[in-house]
Amino acid sequence: MPNLDIAVIGSGIGGSLISSLNTHKDLILFEKESNLGGCASTFKRKKNFYNAGATTFVGYENNHPLKNIFDKINFIPDIKKSEIAIRVIQNKKIINRVKDFETFLKNINEVYPHKNNRIFWTNLKIIDEKFWHLKKLYYAKYSILSYLRTLNSILELCSFFKFDIFKSANSFINDFINDISQEYKDFIDSQLLITIQSSSKDISLLSLALGLSYPFHDVFYVNNGMGSIFDDLLQNVNVHKKEEILQIRKEESFYRIISSKNEYLSKRVILNSSIYDTSKLFDDKKIKNYYNSFSFSDQSAFVINLTLDSKEIFLNHYQIILDDNIPNTISKSFFISFSSKEDKRLSKNGYSITISTHTKAVFWNNMSKNEYEQNKQVTQDFIINSFLKNFESVKKEDIIDIFSATSKTFKRFINRYNCGGKAITLKNILQTPSCTTPFKGLYNVGDTIFAGQGWPGIAIGVNVLNREING
Ligand SMILES: Cc1cc2nc3c(=O)[nH]c(=O)nc-3n(C[C@H](O)[C@H](O)[C@H](O)COP(=O)(O)OP(=O)(O)OC[C@H]3O[C@@H](n4cnc5c(N)ncnc54)[C@H](O)[C@@H]3O)c2cc1C
Incomplete structure (x- = not known):
């Protein structure tokens, strides 16, 4: 039975960064999916590639924890600066978010x-x-x-x-x-x-x-899809793709890890699964209670992916703000990311577009299959109509392929209903989980723990975790 120093469970931003900093250890990174990166992965459907969630890359500048991590491991990401970071369109008014x-x-x-x-x-x-x-x-x-x-x-x-x-x-x-x-x-x-x-x-x-x-x-825009960063970053890491961890048992001086393929012993375990989806992995009552003690953050994403046939040149990122909430969501706005025209992988058959907005996570759960499909269609149609109104050069018939994802889709593929992380607010600041747990050798990393979501927030948490595990 393989005997490890560290088992990392999940290849999201957190799991991947901490693994890349610890390649000198006997470490395996387990990922249930074939695509690496979780919410920041890139996937293929039919002939086209799409970003699953994250599309903007921030933190690659001096003094920033993310750049410090990349410098430490001599990694240079394949990225391109977006001169206009985000174009905000609100009732035809334009605000360019520039540096x-x-x-x-x-x-x-x-x-x-x-x-x-x-x-x-x-x-x-x-x-x-x-x-x-x-x-x-x-x-x-x-x-x-x-x-x-x-x-x-x-x-x-x-x-x-x-x-x-x-x-x-x-x-x-x-x-x-x-x-x-x-x-x-x-x-x-x-x-x-x-x-x-x-x-x-x-x-x-x-x-x-x-x-x-x-x-x-x-x-920055990430060439070849956000997910390509993980493929490059993890080249020196022992990654076990398509291997889901099903159970973790705490034993005398190690953790016994049971996966869909094998059994392992590890002195330390780093969980990159969301804090709300972790208790089920354990049978130890104290550990279960610990993970169940965090109140669920009922926020998730509604994501539309589509391929667009257009000769027009677009910026990478737009935000459209409407006067009222989008049906079935908690937001008045949606975020649109276009692949760069010169991106040979993403733009091979037209623009690869990711549109996202915020919804309640549990809203999509308690519905019949029919209701679920109908509600999904209502939200998708509403967003696409607003998109077309704001981009007059784009015609509906230019959309080659279109489909959408809810919290249920995220659960199916990356094992989490809650998405996009948990905001640290005035009310919850003291209850925010840390990378350390009360259990020796058991750690967390990712956007549901300090310091929060996205590349910059998770990188701060990874630096703290790295210090904790390396003394
Ligand atoms: C729609 C959307 C848009 C976003 N846009 C941006 C953006 O533009 N820029 C930005 O910086 N951030 C963005 N974010 C936030 C960012 O994507 C997330 O905060 C970040 O990707 C989460 O990383 P994580 O480390 O928490 O891991 P996760 O992304 O949660 O990944 C966890 C991984 O663990 C795997 N896993 C879970 N359980 C198991 C198990 N039992 N066995 C094996 N593997 C398992 C999953 O399959 C997954 O790959 C966005 C998020 C969403 C949802």
């Missing part, structure tokens, strides 16, 4: 004039910049050293900021731009929903700053 602050400010002042726009956006940008220069960012529990490092991190955070960064985002908005229109407010909330999975009413000033400043960083 250059003055260009953005001019644009926002034209669309949503306000005397305090400069000070409002400058303060957010300053907080964001300072945050990414923090040196001691840490959050872990269950050992004295972990608590000390966390305390050190909080002290650094408090001494570094002149603003009260844990005050509510809404009070900051009210201090500077309290009389803004509903449209401007929707613009802010829609941007927050895609970057930090929450709206301004539940979050701190720090989250507001990080969420709205996302496009002040370099935003």
Whole structure:
């Protein structure tokens, strides 16, 4: 029976990054699917390739935890900068989210004039910049050293900021731009929903700053699909694809891991499955109770993939903001990503497009098959009609293939109903799970634990985990 130092379960961003940092150990990365990357994977359907969820790549710049990890392992991703990170279209008005602050400010002042726009956006940008220069960012529990490092991190955070960064985002908005229109407010909330999975009413000033400043960083397009990063990143890692872990038993000095193909013993286990879908793997009551103690984050994604035959040139990323909620969702907006025309893999038969918005995860569960299909069609048709209204050069007949995914689809393929991560809010900050657990040798990584979702957030969590497992 194979005897391991570390078994990593899941090849999402978290599982892949931590594996790539520990190739010197006796480590196996298990992935139930044939595609690597989970929510950030790329898959093939019929003759075309599509991104399953994530399409924007951020954090590849100096001082950022993600770039530091890539530098440590000498990995250079195959990426291309999107000069206009996101084009936001709201009632025919256009706001280009670009990195250059003055260009953005001019644009926002034209669309949503306000005397305090400069000070409002400058303060957010300053907080964001300072945050990414923090040196001691840490959050872990269950050992004295972990608590000390966390305390050190909080002290650094408090001494570094002149603003009260844990005050509510809404009070900051009210201090500077309290009389803004509903449209401007929707613009802010829609941007927050895609970057930090929450709206301004539940979050701190720090989250507001990080969420709205996302496009002040370099935003990249990943050539050949987001999933191709994982194929390149994991070249030196022992990856077992199409091998699902079914059960993990805690024994005296190791964990017994039972997969769909074999049985393994490992001193340490790193779970990249979402925190809500993990208890079923264990029979140990204490471990089960631990994972069941986290209240489910009922948020997920509705994703449409399509291939579009068009000669037009498009940007990589758009966000369309509507006046009302999209049927069966919790959002007024949807995000559209186009493959680059010159991308030989994704654009081989036309543009590969991923459209996504936010829904409740459990909404799609308790329906008959018919109801489920009908509801899916309603949401898909509504989004596609809005898409066509906003892109007048695109005709319905140019869409070659189209299909959509709900939380049920995500569960089937990558084992999670909740998607896009859990926002760290004012209410849940102290309950946020850490990479360490109360059980020796058992760890978590990914977007349902600190520091949250996406490449930049998960990279912070990976750095903390790497320090915990390597002393
Ligand atoms: C629609 C959508 C759009 C998004 N857009 C962006 C974006 O543009 N940019 C960005 O940075 N982030 C984006 N995100 C967020 C980002 O994709 C996620 O936060 C991130 O990919 C989650 O990574 P993770 O490490 O938590 O692993 P996950 O993606 O959850 O992957 C976990 C992996 O574990 C595997 N697994 C689970 N259980 C088992 C088991 N028992 N045995 C073996 N394998 C198992 C799964 O198959 C999966 O591959 C988006 C998310 C969604 C849903």
